[in-house]
Amino acid sequence: MDSWVDGQPGDSLSIRDRGLAYGDGLFETFAVKGGQPVLLERHLQRLAEGCRRLGIAADPELVRRELLAYAAALGEGVLKLILTRGDGLRGYAASAQALPRRILQGSPLPTYPQAYQQQGIGLFPCTTRLAEQPLLAGLKHLNRLEQVLARAEWQDAEHAEGLMLDTHGRVIEGVFSNLFLVHRGELFTADLSRCGVAGVMRAQLLEEAKALAVPVNISDISLEQFRQADEVFLCNSVYGVWPVRAFADLSWSVGPLTRKLQGIARALLEV
């Protein structure tokens, strides 16, 4: 399906866009099912939080309207929204007149091997660390060079994702996923107040786990805690849940809580 720029079909944008110049913007990647963006409200909530923290004056109703119209036309697939501060002149100071730009791109659902869901994935130990920047932590902003560098660390098909630590060696997330551990029946995921992207599927699964009366911990996670986990899995809003089968010298079988939450994610995402 053709992409849209500012509500109109188009596949180009001005070279003066601050999204290009400075990564001055945000993005969201939606699964689209039956013409509807999945987990729409959670995505919009994170986007609104990003706009608030970056001071981007986007019209939330306009963004919602365009998203819904595009998703309806797309039917099934993946919808990526890029929202930038709009055009700028020279210099970091933003013009008060800048009109936030909306870019919508649709694509087919990615086709990952079935084994990723069933037997789990191999997780690559990335050496690229996440810098600690509380002002940007949690947001899905356009400054993603750390992820680009991390993803360039492996090319083999053995690894479907990579594990990223922060500069203090804490276990944070995957390159394009959030991470969960299960230890003695409790669920653990990293505190994302210093770095990382607060994924909407992560938020959804935290809520689902609470509803299942599973104790949930959002905390700093050491590599040692990670190594001692009973179950490890990744999630994002497009593929749902991938069990982690192997990491360096470690291996896990797919555990019961992983399967349970995977089923819940699948029900949300599958057509």
Place this chain on the structure above:
Amino acid sequence: MDSWVDGQPGDSLSIRDRGLAYGDGLFETFAVKGGQPVLLERHLQRLAEGCRRLGIAADPELVRRELLAYAAALGEGVLKLILTRGDGLRGYAASAQALPRRILQGSPLPTYPQAYQQQGIGLFPCTTRLAEQPLLAGLKHLNRLEQVLARAEWQDAEHAEGLMLDTHGRVIEGVFSNLFLVHRGELFTADLSRCGVAGVMRAQLLEEAKALAVPVNISDISLEQFRQADEVFLCNSVYGVWPVRAFADLSWSVGPLTRKLQGIARALLEV
């Protein structure tokens, strides 16, 4: 003058460009004088270092040729080059086929008040801190949200620049300038191995100072050292040198080494 995209007149680029999606690219801002980019070799050297560290396979001779041709046509002004990894599909992994994109934009020289050069500037104390990311430190890459946030901290005309510290409180640089201190006849500028942009005018002035037999220190700088400086000045490759006249409760008069280096920078930049 019209901008160029990939060597052709144009003012738009594909929404699939990874510079937009991830800030996956670099930029350089040249002063152009008599149809020539000033400090060309230093700029190209930093750009090459950025390409090497980010793994962007740009053709250095092509970039140089386009820069020289554009500068010759521009005559006088500011030339901004944006070099991105080129178009991508979905996901952080770069395609080996991606063709690095070159964007050239010319603009008139900015007109700053004469007082900035003569009496110096007021420096705003930014609260936005620079995160420590050695993998990106020194590069002029397109992930610049920290600078966007810092520049949004002040709107008044009293402050021409802002001072940025790192997350450990070390004094690093201005939002769009490098910083120098003079203390007891020695020159100090921040070590940029954890964060900051290694400016070409900074490199030039370090060399000029050595040629003048001024002792030069590239080291961590505390706020206390900054407060005790005899002279403080900023530099970049467009305006040259601005003495710092005031910062919070502190004030300085323009010192002799600042004036000396300012004259050298002016000779390089002025028509």
